[in-house]
Amino acid sequence: MSLTYFKQHILPVKDKLYRLALRILSDDAEAQDVVQEVLVKAWRQQDAWPAIRNVEAWCMKLVKNQAIDKIRSGKQRRGYLEAESLPGLADHEPTPLAAAEYSDTMAHLLKLMQQLPEKQRLVMHLRDIEEMSYQEIVELLDLPMNQVKVNLFRARNAVRSLYLQTENHGL
């Protein structure tokens, strides 16, 4: 029963958890460790499952807290995300040269996003990549609604402005 519940309700969100951990930590191995720790913790807390209203939100919160704790404890490695690891990234492009240029552009955008202040980066990630509602973001990040909206506005405009600036003046 519990294994079935775990496989049907908790395990399917593992990639979403991984992307959140990756956005916070910027390190692939660290992000995988955090997701594994959280899933093991969730498995061990089977008694708590019936009382949890939204198991996906619960797991997301565990990942957020664990990843931020890791940063604050100074134990995280300083890695960097690789845009090249994205599946089907350059599928749109007709030639190898265009595909390489496209990969560079994606890597640049990734770098710009990772350089945003933490709140802006997380709000933009949750809204523009995970497509979460404002209310869900408020509950996950423990931020007031107006702070979520302000951070989203600033993040989108910072990425656009920095991206267009480098596009116009060359990378």
Next chain:
Amino acid sequence: MDYKTLIEKYFAGTTTLEEEKRLKAYFNSQEVVEKELEKYIPLFRFLDAEKSRSLPAGFERRLDAELSVPQARRFRLNPIRVAAAAAIFALALIAGTLVYREISPAPEAPVATIDWSKYEPKTKEEALQITRNALMKVSEGLNRGVRILEKGD
């Protein structure tokens, strides 16, 4: 609503989730994007590609291995708890030793036995003689004291 207005709303932070999905679908489709909006194609393709990031193959196998480990084997000693247990044990040991000493009878020290009976007078005469001797000693002492006082005058 046209896409130019939508993109303005997007950067103003006033689009709904549905409108944002429309924008993503537009910039990720093969249809021709309006010339002045072409610069936003990479951004929306980036957002779409980021959503496809997933854990590497083999993660689930590692997770299964971790979940199958019995919880007891994962027990780790907490240094603070170990120190507290050691302190409690030391205190209990000291207290136990003190209580044991308190309740257990002390071993008796060897006592010399004196046969007082040989000093007891056997007859009335002997007792009288001993008393006389004692009084004589007291009398001698008093007389010596008187003499010393007289010399002092």
